[in-house]
Amino acid sequence: MTDLKHRILLTVQKPARYTGGEWGEIKKDLKDVRVRVAFCFPDTYEIGMSNLGMRILYGVMNEMDGVWCERVFAPWGDMEEAMRSHGLPLWALESQDNVRDFDMIAFTIGYEMAYSNILNMLNLSGVPLRSRDRRGLKNMVFAGGVCAFNPEPLAEFVDFFSLGEGEEITVEILSLYDRAKGEGWSKDAFLHEVAKIPGVYVPGFYRHEYNADGTLAAIIPTEGAPEVVRKRIVEDLDQAYFPVKMIVPSTEIVHDRANLEVFRGCIRGCRFCQAGFSCRPVRKKSPEVLYRQAVQLLEDSGNNEITVSSLSTSDYRGLKELTDQLIPYCREHRVNLSVPSLRADNFSRELMEKLQTVRKSGLTFAPEAGTQRLRDVINKNLTEEEILNTCARAFSGGWSNVKLYFMLGLPTETDEDVLGIADLVYKVIKTWSACGTNKKRGLRVHVATAYFVPKPHTPFQWEKQITPQEYLRRCKLLKSHFYSKSIEYDYHSPDLSRLEAVFARGDRRLGAVLETAVKNGARLDGWDEYFNYAKWYDAFRQCGIDENFYTVRGFGEEELLPWDMIDVGVTKEFLLRERHRAYQETVTPDCRSGCAGCGANRLLKEVACDA
Amino acid sequence: MPRALFAKKGSAIYISHLDLMRLFQRAFQRAGLKLTHSQGFNPRPLVSIALPLSLGVESGCELLDFQLEGEQIPNETLLSRLNAALPVGVEVLAVYNHGRKLKELALLESILTLEYDRDIPQDTPENIRKLFAQKTVLVEKKGKNGTVVQDLIPMIKQLAVRQISSRELELRVLGCCQNPTLNPLQLCAAIRVYLPELAPDFTRCRRVEIYDQNKTIFR
Structure with missing residues (x-):
């Protein structure tokens, strides 16, 4: 008789996503395995299998003796529905065993919009969401990836974070776990030891205090945890x-x-x-x-x-x-x-x-801003001349497709900068008229604008995000200046970027919002089919948290930032200096023209920075 | 053009027809076998699979036609190199030259296993036999251009029904393939329509053998 899982597989789209069995997957004999890792990618198979970081770490872990790392992806909505209605918990691909039976549950997190998937995957696995509700050594949840550089919104859920490149640190973490399991340590004992590995951040060992205005007052390390955790490379x-x-x-x-x-x-x-x-x-x-x-x-x-x-x-x-x-x-x-x-x-x-x-695929440029002034502000050293020269050469070689990517809402942006985008697009069209060889085919200029999201560990980490209304006004202003039929203009809806901005610079108070939104049904937020801001809006209201605090407010230069205990190499002084240069419209030449003193070379002991 | 006879089973039954073509293209590459490519703007490797298999159907009799560049490689070598380069569930059973013309492929034998979550009523096999002993059995078929009604009877050449356990029934069906093709799962659809109380909870399907018009095994 066919088991439930295989009966369900034929009722969902693209079932091959859930079966494993691909060329190159790694299977091990359980009698040689001491530590089982469920390596979760908080998005679908198609996205996760495209991720190089995951491929590298899958290999790193499986190279280890006694360790078997298997892959887990977020199911698509139809599969999730089937799993929930039949009470089928989330499984790993290689062994098809349930995630809740694994020793360690690892996540690699590349973008904030995957946060709901992390909670949803834990929930689908039948594993308690909150770190404090997972009492034993089993089901130890840890995470890495760029989002770990501001891990605070996930602080309540993830037992510890691995910061930076994982090739070496992952081996250290797993070896320690292997020993802990063999010697029967408690979870607490393991967390104390793992916190000593350089690059490991155990959020439970840090206490956050807030000022009356809601800003962060202090990040207090406890249990001997380091004041600053430096990423690994x-x-x-x-x-x-x-x-x-x-x-x-x-x-x-x-x-x-x-x-x-x-x-x-x-x-x-x-x-x-x-x-x-x-x-x-x-x-x-x-x-x-x-x-x-x-x-x-x-x-x-x-x-x-x-x-x-x-x-x-x-x-x-x-x-x-x-x-x-x-x-x-x-x-x-x-x-x-x-x-x-x-x-x-x-x-x-x-x-x-x-x-x-x-x-002959298309040409793609990301000038990001429409005027040279604003490109100087953001230090994007791509000039109009370079764009037009490249276009001229490409058009005369038969190309007829150009994609141009911009951001709206960049610091100091005015309407003049917004209209500068239209201006640049028309110069591209004129270049086509002058140089295009394949006139019959016609030119397609695809213009897309994104809503600027200030990110931690950048010179713009203190910036305000413009309001969604203002963003839409600028989109419409730009749109009203596109007359040519050759132009195809897309602008992202503001809700997603607004949410991204909240979580990018979020603190641990957002954990409650995340949990509530997931309970409300938020998941697969990176997908238009599923993203629904109303669920998040309700969650913010239910938790009494104002999105604007994290977006349009902006962060003060003197303010303690939720990610200040994390050292990614580049110093805060350098970022501040760069921010001031941005406001002076001063470019900073690339590192090869002269070291700007970002501080990242402090991470190197054996070799020099190869800028 | 050399031809490979292959089987598709286990987790590989969830691989779609298009994905299977790509899987083979890569397997050839891994095996160090250079496929001939189509001419033109966007050259594609020349491989083709005879009868596209529905998702979820197992088979022991799939045919793959391909063409290789360069010097001749013995068929046994091709067989072993390909199998060493294929993922679990896809297995080449034989490689040979001078396969018959595909248009002579006329009959397909399949086994349907009807699974019931409760014990099967005693006279079920008999009732199913009776259903398909009628002159016509009309079933809807969803196609690219909407739904059409199909009569299954002219397409069924032989049918054997037997109970294999208290909850499993086996239908062994020999049906037309190509002009028109009987999708064996349509038999199950007919049971659902005409004998709703005998509708199975799940059906497995497996292709067993392919034949020409005279019921000679087709290769």
């Missing part, structure tokens, strides 16, 4: 673990290709960008190692596409050497090589032309 990426054997999904995922990360960190310093600051210092991989790993990846996975990834690939010094080797290999093996995140410089233009021998 891997110094030598050539020596670091890299999964050359990847799981190849049997069903289509978002980024269905091999991924080759060429360096970490960023030399650019765009003042709104969290990754640009929190992933510093800059460390590269050598082209020889990358080429070797690329070939292994492609041969073992059978993928016909590989992407070279980083925060700004043109800034990778070995790019020419790497692509000189990779392009012929890919051509011979019919592998599509994609190199996104290129800047509009000459080498990149040549490279793009070399790569585009088969398919």
Whole structure:
């Protein structure tokens, strides 16, 4: 007879997401396993399987003797409904065993809109949400990923956070757990020991006090926990673990290709960008190692596409050497090589032309702001001239698709800056009229504006977010200045970005909101099909919390910030200095033109910053 | 063009037809076998699977046609290299040349296992036999262009019904395939319509064998 799970599988969309059994999944014999880790990605399979961080850590954990790490993803709504109505708890893919039977439950969190999924997945697993309600060593919940750089909204739910790059720290954490389980430690004893691992933050060991106006008064470490927790990094990426054997999904995922990360960190310093600051210092991989790993990846996975990834690939010094080797290999093996995140410089233009021998995809620019003044404020050193020159060259080469991405609500933005976007778009259209060779096909300019979300550990971490009404006014103003039929304009609805802003800079009082919203049915907030601000609105009201406190209020420079106990390398003094330079409309040249003294090099002991 | 006979079972039954094509393309690549690509703007590897299999259906008789570049590789080598590169649940059973023309493929034998959560009434097999002994059995079929009504009887060449346990019934059906094709699960749909009290709680379906018009095994 067919069991309940398999009967349900045929009633839901894309059941292959829930079965495991893909090429490259790791199975172990339970008699050799001492620590079982349910590695949860708080979004669907298609998103999670596209995440390089998860692939790396899956490999790192499974390389360990006695550890078996399995994958868990958030079910889509139809599956969740079926699971709830049949009382079927959430399972891990490899063994198909229930998550609640695992020793450790790990989450990797890349964006705030996944927070509801974390709680929902714990709930679906039948595991208590709050850390204090999980009494034993079993079901220890820990989390990492960029969101761990302000972990406070999750402080009540997650037992401890692992900050920064996980290749080394994860091994230390799991080894400690292995010992704790073997020796029968209490949860409390384990948390005291794990807090001693550099990069581990145990929120339960910190007490928060507030001022009468609701701002944070003090973060008080207790139980001997460190005052500041510094994120971990891997110094030598050539020596670091890299999964050359990847799981190849049997069903289509978002980024269905091999991924080759060429360096970490960023030399650019765009003042709104969290990754640009929190992933510093800059460390590269050598082209020889990358080429070797690329070939292994492609041969073992059978993928016909590989992407070279980083925060700004043109800034990778070995790019020419790497692509000189990779392009012929890919051509011979019919592998599509994609190199996104290129800047509009000459080498990149040549490279793009070399790569585009088969398919002509569109050009994408992210000027982020419409005027040079505002681009100077945000330190986005992409000039109008660069954009138009690249467009001219691309148009004369037969391209006819351009995507332009902007943000609205950036600090100091005026209507003139908003209309500057329209101005830039018209210059792109004029360039097409002058240089376009494929006139019959017509030009498509896709313009998208996002609602600026101030993020922790950036020079804009103190900024106000404009109100949703003001954001919509600016969208409409811009829209009223687009006349050409070639323009397709999309603007994001403000609710999601507003919620993102709340949680990005949130404190632990938001835990109650999160729990209430999930109880109200909030989940899969990153998906239009499910996102419903009303559920969140109700939760804020029920908990007596004002969203505006975290968004339009802005944070004072003297104010204690909820993430001040976390050191990502870049100093607060540097961020403040950058903020002041932004208001003076002064650009800070990239790190390669001269070190700006961000402080991230303090994290390096063996090598120098490779900016 | 060489042909592979393969089976699809276990968790692989949840892989859709399109995903299975991609899975094979990658398996060939992993096995170090270069598929011939289509010509044109967006070259695609040349592989094709004979009768698309519905999601959730197991099979022991799927056919995959493919074409390889370069020197000839012995079929046994192809078989072992492919199997070493396929995920669990997809297994190549044989590789051979000179497969028959697909249009001669005419009959498909399937086994439906009807699962009941309660014990099956005694005369169930008989009642089901009687249902399909009628002159016509009309069932709705949802297609791309809306719902059409289909008569199952002309498409059923042979049917055997037997009880295999107190809660499981087996229907072994030989049906037409290609012009038109009988989806064996339609038999279950008919039971739901005409014998609603015998509607199973779950049905498993498995393709067993394919034949030509004369009931000679098709390869």
